[in-house]
Amino acid sequence: MAQQQLSGKRIAALVDDGFEQVELTEPKKAIEDAGATVDIVSPQKRRVKGWQHTDWGDEFKVDRHLADASADDYDGLLLPGGVINPDRLRINEQAVDFVREFVKCRKPIAAICHGPWTLLEAGGVMDREVTSWPSLRTDLQNAGATWLDEAVVIDNEIVTSRKPDDIPKFNMAAIEVYALGPIPAEPVGALPPAEDVRR
Numbered sequence: 001m002a003q004q005q006l007s008g009k010r011i012a013a014l015v016d017d018g019f020e021q022v023e024l025t026e027p028k029k030a031i032e033d034a035g036a037t038v039d040i041v042s043p044q045k046r047r048v049k050g051w052q053h054t055d056w057g058d059e060f061k062v063d064r065h066l067a068d069a070s071a072d073d074y075d076g077l078l079l080p081g082g083v084i085n086p087d088r089l090r091i092n093e094q095a096v097d098f099v100r101e102f103v104k105c106r107k108p109i110a111a112i113c114h115g116p117w118t119l120l121e122a123g124g125v126m127d128r129e130v131t132s133w134p135s136l137r138t139d140l141q142n143a144g145a146t147w148l149d150e151a152v153v154i155d156n157e158i159v160t161s162r163k164p165d166d167i168p169k170f171n172m173a174a175i176e177v178y179a180l181g182p183i184p185a186e187p188v189g190a191l192p193p194a195e196d197v198r199r
Helices: 021-034 084-089 091-107 116-121 134-142 163-178 194-198
Strands: 009-012 037-042 049-053 055-061 077-080 109-112 154-155 158-161
Touching: 009 021, 009 091, 009 154, 021 037, 021 055, 021 077, 021 109, 021 163, 037 077, 049 134, 077 091, 077 116, 077 163, 084 116, 091 109, 091 116, 109 163, 116 134, 154 163, 158 163
Parallel strands: 009 037, 009 077, 077 109, 109 158
Antiparallel strands: 049 055, 154 158
16 A cells, blocks of 8 residues: 555654755655655754745654664655755755765665755766756766656665655655665676676
8 A cells, every 4th residue: 555655764854943844845745645644844943944835834843863863764855945955955064975975875765856956965977868957957967967857766775856846756656666675786896697707
């Protein structure tokens, strides 16, 4: 059943003040409806404030302060957008290190709108196909990504989308990738089969 697809999974939603509210609330609900637990992780200690289109939105309880959070505790990462939120996160060393751990472990990451800014800062877009809010296109290309103007782009364990209108497709793709889990690491020193070595 769809509601059990993510049963037992725990997802971290990393946000600072100024996240686009709908890009947290709608994916969070969809992921929870699929059976996962979603923790709001933030540099803010108690509450974090959303942004709704052109003005401040609602406040949300922080489940885990960033200083106390570890990628080891989570099965996947959600990076909502909004202009203010990722711009604050990408200059926060703790936030970048937190995202980098998901990148290094190849755990699933779903980033929407301006969310890929933080992923970029953590070294997560090199040689990847991604999308984003259009103004990030050059930044992502300069970081080694191939930018596509599509509602949702899946590159192995990384899911990206452009804007709030893409949220339904983003949610479906994120759930699919969270369900699959981390990409297994290549064994160190692994060799191809002998017949390939001889060619």
